[in-house]
Amino acid sequence: MYTPRSRQEALAIYRKLFLCRHGEEAIIREYPSDEIRTPVHLGVGLEGIAVGVCHALPPTAKSFGQLRNHCQYLALCGHDPRALDAFFAELYGKVTGVGQGRAGSMHLAWPDGGLVSTSGIVGSTISLAVGAALAAKYRGTDEVAVAMFGDAAIEEGEFWESLNFACLHKLRVLFVCEDNDLAIHTFAHQRRGFKSIPDVMRGFDCHVFDGDGTNVLKVIGAIQTALQLQAQDPRPVFACFRWFRFLEHCGPNTDFNAGYRPKPDDAILQALDPIANYELWLARNGYDSAELRVVRDEVIAEVERSIAAAKAAPYPADLFKEVIS
Amino acid sequence: MIRKMSFAEAINLAMAREMEGDPNVCAFGVDVKDHKRTFNSGKDLVEKFGSRRYFGSPLSEAAATGIAIGAALSGLRPVHIHARADFMLLAMNQLVNMASNKRWLLAGRLKVPMVVRAIIGRSWGQGAQHSKTMHSTLAHFPGLKVALPASCQDGYSLLRSAIRDDDPVIFLEHRWLYFLNEEVDDELAVPLGQSKVVRSGTDVTIVACSWMVVEAMQAAAILFRNGVEAEVVDVRTVTPLDDPTIMTSVRKTGRVIIADYDWTFVGFSAELSARITESCFSYLKSAPVRIGLAPTPCPTTRSLEDEFYPSACDIVRAAEKILGLVEVNLAGEDFYTYQKLFKGPF
Numbered sequence: 001m002y003t004p005r006s007r008q009e010a011l012a013i014y015r016k017l018f019l020c021r022h023g024e025e026a027i028i029r030e031y032p033s034d035e036i037r038t039p040v041h042l043g044v045g046l047e048g049i050a051v052g053v054c055h056a057l058p059p060t061a062k063s064f065g066q067l068r069n070h071c072q073y074l075a076l077c078g079h080d081p082r083a084l085d086a087f088f089a090e091l092y093g094k095v096t097g098v099g100q101g102r103a104g105s106m107h108l109a110w111p112d113g114g115l116v117s118t119s120g121i122v123g124s125t126i127s128l129a130v131g132a133a134l135a136a137k138y139r140g141t142d143e144v145a146v147a148m149f150g151d152a153a154i155e156e157g158e159f160w161e162s163l164n165f166a167c168l169h170k171l172r173v174l175f176v177c178e179d180n181d182l183a184i185h186t187f188a189h190q191r192r193g194f195k196s197i198p199d200v201m202r203g204f205d206c207h208v209f210d211g212d213g214t215n216v217l218k219v220i221g222a223i224q225t226a227l228q229l230q231a232q233d234p235r236p237v238f239a240c241f242r243w244f245r246f247l248e249h250c251g252p253n254t255d256f257n258a259g260y261r262p263k264p265d266d267a268i269l270q271a272l273d274p275i276a277n278y279e280l281w282l283a284r285n286g287y288d289s290a291e292l293r294v295v296r297d298e299v300i301a302e303v304e305r306s307i308a309a310a311k312a313a314p315y316p317a318d319l320f321k322e323v324i325s
Numbered sequence: 326m327i328r329k330m331s332f333a334e335a336i337n338l339a340m341a342r343e344m345e346g347d348p349n350v351c352a353f354g355v356d357v358k359d360h361k362r363t364f365n366s367g368k369d370l371v372e373k374f375g376s377r378r379y380f381g382s383p384l385s386e387a388a389a390t391g392i393a394i395g396a397a398l399s400g401l402r403p404v405h406i407h408a409r410a411d412f413m414l415l416a417m418n419q420l421v422n423m424a425s426n427k428r429w430l431l432a433g434r435l436k437v438p439m440v441v442r443a444i445i446g447r448s449w450g451q452g453a454q455h456s457k458t459m460h461s462t463l464a465h466f467p468g469l470k471v472a473l474p475a476s477c478q479d480g481y482s483l484l485r486s487a488i489r490d491d492d493p494v495i496f497l498e499h500r501w502l503y504f505l506n507e508e509v510d511d512e513l514a515v516p517l518g519q520s521k522v523v524r525s526g527t528d529v530t531i532v533a534c535s536w537m538v539v540e541a542m543q544a545a546a547i548l549f550r551n552g553v554e555a556e557v558v559d560v561r562t563v564t565p566l567d568d569p570t571i572m573t574s575v576r577k578t579g580r581v582i583i584a585d586y587d588w589t590f591v592g593f594s595a596e597l598s599a600r601i602t603e604s605c606f607s608y609l610k611s612a613p614v615r616i617g618l619a620p621t622p623c624p625t626t627r628s629l630e631d632e633f634y635p636s637a638c639d640i641v642r643a644a645e646k647i648l649g650l651v652e653v654n655l656a657g658e659d660f661y662t663y664q665k666l667f668k669g670p671f
Contacts, residue, residue, distance in 0.1 A: 062399065100432040107430050116398055117435070121422050127388040128423070131395020131403075138351065138377060138401060145395070158418070161388030168383065322433040324468060324492050325518075325565055 002056075002221035007287070011295055013055060013216060014282060017275050019078045019299050020047040020071040026303050027070075027091065028252040035311065036091045038104035043071035044246040045214075048274030049178050050075040052219025052241075053148065056227065057114070062132040063146040064125035065118040067106040068178075072148055077113035081302070086110065088306045094313035101316040123153035126175070127162040133171035133236075144227065146174045151240075152183030155191060166236040167205040174226065175206075177240040178213065184249045185260045197240050206236040213241030214274045217281065244272035327510045332502045335477040335509050336366040336442075339484040340404070342511070344374050347402060350488060351378045353389070354406030354442075363406060364444070364503050386412050390419035390441070394493075397439040398427070402488055410443040410459045410497055424493040425468030438491045442484075445499045445535065445586070447634070448667045453622035458535065461585075461592040463495050464563040470494040470517055471563040473586075475538035477507040479561060482515035490517060499536040499586070501663040518565035522574060526554035529580040529644050532571055532597060534560040537584040537616075537635070543662075544640035551653050553644060563593055568600065575601050579610040582643045584635065589617040614643045636660045 004010035024042045031040070043050060050071035057063070057076075065072045070087075077083035090097030091105055098108055106120035116132065119125045129147035136143040153159055154177065166173045177197060181188045194200050198210040207229050209222045219241055226237040246269070248255035256263035270276050282292065330338070343350045352370070354363075358381045362368050370379045382389045386407070393403040407413055413420065420441070427435045446455040464471040470492050474480040480502065487494040494517065523538065524545050533541040538559045545555040558574050560567070575581045581601055585594035594615040601613050619633045638660050645652050659665075 064395075098434075099430050102432060103430045109431055109435070111431075111434060116395075117427065119423065121418060124391065124418060124423055127391025127419065128395035128398065130388065131392035131397070132399045133395075134392055135396045135399035135401050138396070158387045158391065161383070161385030162391070164383060165385060165388055165392060322429050324428075324470060 001215070002217045002224060010282065010285070010287065011291065013051065014278060014292060015295050015299060016051045016055065016075050016078065017047045017216060017278055018296055019303070020050060020074045021275050022296070022299055022303050023074050023078070023087075024070060026307060030307065031252040037093060038091060038106070039250050040070070040091070040105045040252065041068040041250050042247050042252065043068055045180070045244045045272065045274070046071045046178060048216045048277070049176070049213040049219055049241045049243055050148075051274075052213070052216045053146065053174070053176055053223050055216075056220045056223035057146065058144065058227075059114070061114055061144045061146055062129070063115050063148065064129040064132070065115065065148045066122055066125060066150065066153065067118065067120045068150065069108050069118040070105070072118070073108050073110065073115055076115050077110040080113060081306075083110045083113055084302060084306045085309050088310040089313050092310040092313070093315060094310055095316040096310070096313040123149055123156035123159050126153065126159055129173055130162045130166045130171060133166065133173045134169065137169065137171055142172065142231070144172045144174060144230070146176060148176045148178060150183070151177055151179040151181065151188060151197065152191070153177070154197060155183075163204055163206070163236065163238070170234045171236055172230055172234055173236045174223070175236060175238045177238070179240050179242050180245045182245060182249070185258075198238075201238040201240075204238070206238050207233070208238050210240040211242075213243040214272050214277055216274055216278050243274075326512070327508050329506060329508050330477060332477045332480050332498070332505045333365040333368075335481040336484060336498065337368050337370070338509070338511065339481045339488075340366070340370055341373065343485055343488045344370065344378060349400060350402045350404065351396075352404040352406060353380045353382045355382055355384055355408065357381055357406050363408065364500070386415035387419055390416035391423065393439045393441075394419060394424050394427070394437055397437045398435055402438050404440045404442055404488060407441065407443040409446045409455045411446070411454050411457045413441065413443055413459055413463070413495075420463065420469065420493070421466050425466045428492065429468055436491045437493050440484075440487045440494045440496055442496045442498065445497055447500050447536070448671065449627070449664070449669060450625035451623065452625040456623035458497060458587050459495070460497055460534070460563050461587050464593065468493070470565065471497070472517055472561065473497045473499075473535040473563070474502065474561070475533070475535055475559050477505050477509050478513065479515060481509050481511065482513050483517070483561065486515060486517050497535065501536055501539070504663055504666050515561070517562045518567055520561050520567035520570040521559045522556060522570065523559045524555065524557040526556035527578060528554045529582060529647060530556045530558060530574045530578045531582045531584055531640060532558045532560060532574075533584040534563070534593070535586045537586045540635070540637045541584050541640055543637035544644070547637065547641050547653075547655070547658060548644055553648065553650070555644060568604070571597070572601070572604050575605045576608040579608050580647050581609075582614045582616060582640060582647065584616045584640055587617050588620055589615045590620060592617060611647050614647060616640060616643060631661065
């Protein structure tokens with residue numbers, strides 16, 4: 001488990017976690033007004049993994065994600081006001097968005113900040129991350145490529161092709177599996193012909209890690225160790241972290257009343273909440289609630305400013321810009 | 326410098342020149358490093374540039390395509406090589422859902438400067454899974470460029486343009502072109518999106534691509550001996566499409582035969598026919614005629630192959646019909662000449 005090296009760092013981690021949480025909660029609040037007209041796959045509960053991984057990455061890392069990418073985007077780039085503004089503007093479909101309104105939630109990217117590409121086809125950016133790592137090896141640089149994906153992506157053939165290629169070529173890829181046991185509404189035991197993800201991965205020529213994704217400090221520690229190991233012994237890393245998806249697969253609501261899974265007790269929900277877990281750690285390590293409130297108020301102000309800017313921005317009018325000719 | 330060379334040598338020269346000129350150009354594909362080197366198009370490339378830059382890949386066409394995309398997004402210019410165009414079907418998710426739209430989705434922030442080279446299979450008995458062209462299917466999706474050379478010169482020049490291009494380019498090489506031996510000017514640049522009138526004429530336009538250009542030229546020679554002057558247009562690239570060159574020719578002759586190396590149903594020839602009818606309607610003396618593969622999967626036995634594949638014979642007959650001419654005796658003509666050249670195995 002990682003220990004922050006300074007108060008500043010400890011609060012920076014809290015800021016990133018809260019930015020992810022408040023960003024998603026703002027979307028939940030705004031969604032019923034029908035101005036965000038793109039399907040949103042929210043990451044409430046995913047913050048520990050997204051922030052943990054992104055916090056441990058070197059600044060030259062190239063990250064790739066899938067459709068549940070909001071926390072990855074905010075953890076990696078949300079500190080940059082331009083990236084934050086472009087995030088909300090894209091959700092609102094405005095010309096100031098990352099894709100000038102063309103990309104929507106499922107294709108967010110901020111290449112300058114290290115998030116190269118995300119995609120709505122589950123698992124489809126995993127091979128792109130391998131390509132980025134291949135390019136780094138080709139040039140002789142030590143850049144790391146990161147592929148983040150949910151546990152269902154492991155069922156796609158492209159995942160195995162990508163893992164195989166990366167292991168064969170000893171590429172510096174981090175394959176990060178965000179394991180919440182669900183593919184939309186279907187549980188792992190209904191989809192899987194093997195018992196344990198880490199056990200299967202250990203059959204490949206890579207470093208394997210697995211752990212609790214609801215604890216951001218454990219995630220940071222695991223990724224740091226993984227990167228150090230990879231630097232000495234260049235091989236892909238496969239890291240699997242467990243998390244709980246608080247909301248429905250797509251959309252701003254919870255759906256425990258749908259019946260496909262029981263609603264856990266409040267105490268269990270609290271224990272699965274990465275923000276609540278980190279707040280406990282902060283409380284036990286001498287950070288008082290006033291300090292945290294200052295951080296939260298700053299984040300809230302930034303998010304609300306960003307949303308206001310998104311609402312005020314114009315829609316795009318040029319469909320044909322960047323069409324090949 | 327102008328030198329006579331085979332199509333394989335022309336492709337090989339283009340690859341070597343691009344790899345020499347730009348350290349970011351690399352190439353990979355299944356078995357590209359073996360002793361056969363993709364019908365010799367890969368000759369000496371490993372020896373000259375090393376296996377970091379020219380390497381074989383596992384049988385993972387989907388991920389290999391994604392790897393090319395990821396490498397291209399990171400500044401390399403990868404060339405992904407398939408021994409058969411049909412294998413691109415294993416990579417459709419990456420080609421269509423990923424490569425084609427990265428530039429447009431982020432309004433130009435990203436670019437995917439990759440080339441996918443694929444051989445169109447025809448030798449003997451290739452059959453249903455080793456015979457497709459894929460140009461109609463892939464050109465259908467906005468964001469992919471599709472080029473089909475029909476000569477050694479274009480094999481060289483178009484491939485260099487494809488590798489220089491910042492968008493994903495599908496580069497389709499017909500297997501029988503590999504028999505050609507023609508002059509190549511290594512300083513001649515041919516841009517994508519430029520069709521070429523390869524034979525001037527006044528009586529009928531034959532618009533063709535890939536191997537059908539060779540068939541169209543044989544048909545034009547036969548027609549010439551029988552008093553008909555055919556104009557042959559080599560399309561060269563499906564996307565971007567050179568409308569002006571094609572339409573100028575059709576308006577000049579008033580009659581058009583579209584000879585496509587593909588099924589006519591929902592194919593490139595249907596697109597050309599529609600466009601020609603829309604923009605040359607008042608110039609047309611008769612409806613456009615389309616020639617393509619028979620509407621069946623590709624058979625392997627010789628007798629059925631001869632029915633499946635269109636040839637110069639079909640183009641001659643179509644021209645005679647359009648012009649209201651009596652059918653000439655073609656008994657002495659040597660059709661499927663290149664089929665006779667082929668001696669196996671692959």
